[in-house]
Structure formats: structure tokens, C-alpha cells
Amino acid sequence: MLRCLLTNLETYAKRKISFTMTAATTSAPSTVEHEFPPPKVLLYPSSTAPQLITQGAEGRLYKTTYLFPSIPCALKYRPPKPYRHPTLDARLTRARILAEARVLVKCRRDGVPVPAVYCVDEGAGWLMMEWVEGVPVRMGINEWLGERVRDGEEVEEEEGREQKGALVDLMRRIGDAVGRLHKTGVVHGDLTTSNMMLRPTRESSGERGGGRDKVLEGDIVLIDFGLATQSTSEEDRAVDLYVLERAFGSTHPRAESLFDEVLNGYRAAFKQAGQVLKKLEDVRMRGRKRSMLG
Amino acid sequence: MTLEKLHLEHVPDDYRVYVGLFKGVTNAGHLQSQLVARNADYEYAFIDASSVLSRLQLIGAVYKALSVLLDGTIKTPNVHSEIVCSLSPSNNISEAYRRWGITATTKDIIIVKVLFPTETRAELPSAEDVWQHITENVHGAAVPFSDDELSQCTDWPKVRKYYKLNGAPALDGKGEEEKIREMSLLALGAMALRGI
Missing domain, CATH: 3.30.200.20 (Phosphorylase Kinase; domain 1)
Structure with a gap:
């Protein structure tokens, strides 16, 4: 009981501190390193x-x-x-x-x-x-989206959908990785596109796609398990997906419409996906915290 | 001289690590008895090569032993016994000796020697000295400590059992070389956690 209380207190203190630390890092990284x-x-x-x-x-x-x-x-x-x-x-x-x-x-x-x-x-x-080579998925997607804009701002929606092939494929691979993670009984706790890497494949720089689509190539590798827990609860799994969905919404608003492809990949990789996705509906209604009072 | 000197990252320069592989050793019983008797002349890590997967895995164990030595948190009598125990995915020391150490019937042996300056021994023996002592006392054929030579010594079913690799999904659909690499990485992970 006491242990639990101490941990809670500590978590609280940590959140407050983390705020000030982030501020410090951005302003003077060299002194932080020295400290x-x-x-x-x-x-x-x-x-x-x-x-x-x-x-x-x-x-x-x-x-x-x-x-x-x-x-x-x-x-x-x-x-x-x-x-x-x-x-x-x-x-x-x-x-x-x-x-x-x-x-x-x-x-x-x-x-x-x-x-x-x-x-x-x-x-x-x-x-x-x-050490995982490559770039975070966030960077890959943004680069891809950015180049699309430069190529010709107003891509027709019809045409756009066709050209989204590479991105759709990436979203499915993300869903596949998350599905396999959940299947093994682990929830990540902080699923964002920054916590996934795109590792160049061994035979790399293949003929596939080429050009712009190249930035979306590679194997998905999940990283940063600092907040991960071993859990098989649908609630926890749904929250994992919800956090990822929200992360997509805020970092890549223009890719948000494709989030369903992540869920398709998830479904294909993980048998119990159905129940989790049902739960995800609930989570969407109320947010990440189950016990939101007031 | 087929004794290899290893330069490991994050290890002080005055620590020297030598490693060699001997095949068809005929006097393993004698070597083991010297270890048991704590004969200081036989301060080596003698490792049963049939329980080892790859260079990476073995050198990982050496590094792990060195890191606890440097840290001052060593749990066995010396760095050599620590290397043998580092290969184990559990905390059971006697089981580690039994599985990765040598017995009278061991044929292929990996020998590791770690030398570092202490107060009583400022001047370290040279690689030639070490090699001479090894070849005089280990009766077997010295071969290069390579993955090729090592894989011929490995008892795969035994190693799979020791590291609980049977049925590991990570090994599905991989080529032979890739599989050994993945098994080594899984073994390193198990060794790092040693059951805790």
C-alpha cells in the first residue's frame, strides 16, 4: 500500500519535473549535458x-x-x-x-x-x-506528404487516392506490427509515429515504387518500451490504438483519413482484433482515461 | 599461434582478453580437476564449445563478465568463472558450470584468458607466455576461433533447449545463417536478463 502510494507520488512529481526539464533542454542543451x-x-x-x-x-x-x-x-x-x-x-x-x-x-x-x-x-x-538504422515513421510520412505538396499542390482527390498506394501499404505494415505486439501480450503505452522506425531492408533500394515512395519503404521496428506493460486486456490494447490514432491526427492530419488501413493491418495480424476494435469505439467516446470523473 | 586478442569496446586498454578454440581435447578431466582445486596457474575460462552458438554470443558473455568486474559487483570467485556464468540465462551458478563449463568428456573447448594489472601483478605476461602455457597443458588441436569452426562444435538441440529457443516464432522462415544470428541475439537477451 505504502509502496503504491509512493510510486503514485513519484509519478506525479516526475510529470511536473518533466515539464521544466523539457524547457531546459530546448534552451540550453550543452549545459544540460554538462550537468x-x-x-x-x-x-x-x-x-x-x-x-x-x-x-x-x-x-x-x-x-x-x-x-x-x-x-x-x-x-x-x-x-x-x-x-x-x-x-x-x-x-x-x-x-x-x-x-x-x-x-x-x-x-x-x-x-x-x-x-x-x-x-x-x-x-x-x-x-x-x-541500434535501429533508418528514420522514424513520422519523418518518412512527413517527407512523403511534403513532396506531394511540392509536386503539384492540388492533387485531385481521385488521382490522390491512387497515388496513396505506398502510404496505404505503410499504414498496413504499422497495423501488422502493432497486431503482433498485442498478440504477444504486450501493450506499448506510448505508440506514436516517432516510436516506430522505418529500417531499410537488407536488399534495400529495390525497384518497387522508386522516387517519392522510397521514403516509405523499409521494415517497421517498434522502439521505446519505457512505458510498455505486459497486458492482454482489451481496454489496454484499445487505448494503445487510440493513442496512435490521436498521434496520427496531430502529427499527420493529412494522413489521418488512412488510419483505417492501420486497423486493417491490425485485424489481419491479430485474431482477437474484433473485440479490441469494438472497445476502441468506447475509448474514442470517452478518451484515454477510463476513470474520468467530473 | 591461433590465440586471438580481443579489443572490446568500453573496456580499459590495460585489460587484455585472449580467446582460443581447441578441438578434440583429450585431457579435459585434468583441466577440470585443476579448476576445482583452484590451481592459480589454471585461471582460464574453459567453456564447452558444444553449448555455444556463435562468436557474438561468446564475446557478449566475456563483455558482460568484464562489465561486472569493472563495476565491482562480481558474483563468482573471479572473472573467468564469471564468463562461464554469463553464458547462462539463469542465476543458478552450479547449473551454469555444469552446462557451459567443462567435464572429463568435453572434446571441444573455448579458452578465454583475461589479464589486467593488479597491485601484486603490475607486469602482465605476454600473449606468447599465455599461448605457451595453454599449448603445454591443453592436449588438442588449436583452430581459429571462427563462426565456421564453432558451428561444427555446437550441439544445436542442446543449445536450443538451454536458451528455450524451441518453437520461438522469431526463428520461423529464416535461412540457416540468419537463424544462427537471431538465435545468438535471443541468447544474448536471455543472458542479459538471467531469469530476473
Whole structure:
């Protein structure tokens, strides 16, 4: 009970802090880097210096190398939080790193496209995983939509639909990845087009499409499982889809009409999709939070 | 000399890692007895090559052992026993020795030697010294520590069982080489979590 309360309090505090931290990062990234030292593991020599990729409220992501200069890897580090009691801090960090690693390992075994886990030090608060090449889906879609505009602003709707082939295909692949994730008993917790990568396929730069459609090619890889949980509840799954739908609405309003294609892909990959989609209707009516009072 | 020196990322330069593969070893029983007797001259990681999938997996275990050594959180007597335990997807040390360590009947052995300066040993033995000691004491044929040589030693059903890879959907419809790579990645994940 006490533990639960503490966690709640901590989550609350974290939300408030995250706000101020985001503001700080955008204004002066260099000082932030200086303020928070990297984990000890990154202080040992490596062929290329670790590179800070992003910094969120919860953790930081570095690009570095695993074993050899030829194997790039992502290192996710959750630094100690000075505003938290040290014992509680250590326990939460450990639990979160392990939860994320467990989910990734489970997904990987079940064939869900996620990065492989290389090494974990839950005590020190870091997780080393496979580096995923390519760009976030968000970037791919925006690039594609952007080029369409430049090509000739007012594309006729009829013609437009035909040309959307590559985007429709991408949406289905997204649905397929999410369907496989849910099938394995995991919900992502933060499904957005920024948390999906488009990894160039091995035989890449194929003949297919070419030109503009190229930016939508590649395998979908789901990333950032920091908020993921193991759950098989329809409610949780529907919320996952809802969050993704809303993310589409806000980041790619012009692609929103194609969200049904994501759901088609989802249906094809996941047998129990029917019940989840029914639930999704409810969630749409009331929003993400089940217990919205007042 | 078929002893390979590994330069690992995120490991201090004065730590030296050597690895070799010996096939058809005839005196594994003797080597094991020296380990059990804690004979300091036999401070090596002797690993049953039939329980190992690939270079990547083995070197991953070496790195993991080195990282806990550097961190000061080592859980077994030394870095060499830690390497053997790092290969296990569970926390059970005696099971790890049984599965990845050597027994009197082990034929193919991977040998890893880690050297680092300590207060009592500032001057490290050279690679030649290490190699000489190994070849004098391990009776078998030294071969390059390559994925090709290694895959001939691997007991696939056994390894699949150890890492719970049977029926893993991730391995469906993959070519042979791709499958070994994916199995190695799944094994690395299991080793990283070691059941916790």
C-alpha cells in the first residue's frame, strides 16, 4: 500500500519535473549535458565517442558501440533523480530498466519487430540494445506528404487516392506490427509515429515504387518500451490504438483519413482484433482515461 | 599461434582478453580437476564449445563478465568463472558450470584468458607466455576461433533447449545463417536478463 502510494507520488512529481526539464533542454542543451554525467560504462574507452541522441524526462539515449566498432548500439540510461529518496530511486530505476528489457526480450522471441537486448545493468540504470538504422515513421510520412505538396499542390482527390498506394501499404505494415505486439501480450503505452522506425531492408533500394515512395519503404521496428506493460486486456490494447490514432491526427492530419488501413493491418495480424476494435469505439467516446470523473 | 586478442569496446586498454578454440581435447578431466582445486596457474575460462552458438554470443558473455568486474559487483570467485556464468540465462551458478563449463568428456573447448594489472601483478605476461602455457597443458588441436569452426562444435538441440529457443516464432522462415544470428541475439537477451 505504502509502496503504491509512493510510486503514485513519484509519478506525479516526475510529470511536473518533466515539464521544466523539457524547457531546459530546448534552451540550453550543452549545459544540460554538462550537468548530468553519462553512466560510468560510457567513460571507458571506445572507438567512437558516445553520442547523446535524445533526452527525455525519464532517461537519455546514447548511440555507442557494443563489443566492436562495427556494432552500433543504443544505450538507454535512467540517471538517478536527485529529488527522489535514494532507496526508492534505486528501486524504481531497477524495476523500470528490467521491465523494459523483459518486454523487449519477450517481443523479440515472439517475432515482434523490436531491437534486440545486448546487455543490462539494472543497478547502474542502463540498457544496451541493438541500434535501429533508418528514420522514424513520422519523418518518412512527413517527407512523403511534403513532396506531394511540392509536386503539384492540388492533387485531385481521385488521382490522390491512387497515388496513396505506398502510404496505404505503410499504414498496413504499422497495423501488422502493432497486431503482433498485442498478440504477444504486450501493450506499448506510448505508440506514436516517432516510436516506430522505418529500417531499410537488407536488399534495400529495390525497384518497387522508386522516387517519392522510397521514403516509405523499409521494415517497421517498434522502439521505446519505457512505458510498455505486459497486458492482454482489451481496454489496454484499445487505448494503445487510440493513442496512435490521436498521434496520427496531430502529427499527420493529412494522413489521418488512412488510419483505417492501420486497423486493417491490425485485424489481419491479430485474431482477437474484433473485440479490441469494438472497445476502441468506447475509448474514442470517452478518451484515454477510463476513470474520468467530473 | 591461433590465440586471438580481443579489443572490446568500453573496456580499459590495460585489460587484455585472449580467446582460443581447441578441438578434440583429450585431457579435459585434468583441466577440470585443476579448476576445482583452484590451481592459480589454471585461471582460464574453459567453456564447452558444444553449448555455444556463435562468436557474438561468446564475446557478449566475456563483455558482460568484464562489465561486472569493472563495476565491482562480481558474483563468482573471479572473472573467468564469471564468463562461464554469463553464458547462462539463469542465476543458478552450479547449473551454469555444469552446462557451459567443462567435464572429463568435453572434446571441444573455448579458452578465454583475461589479464589486467593488479597491485601484486603490475607486469602482465605476454600473449606468447599465455599461448605457451595453454599449448603445454591443453592436449588438442588449436583452430581459429571462427563462426565456421564453432558451428561444427555446437550441439544445436542442446543449445536450443538451454536458451528455450524451441518453437520461438522469431526463428520461423529464416535461412540457416540468419537463424544462427537471431538465435545468438535471443541468447544474448536471455543472458542479459538471467531469469530476473
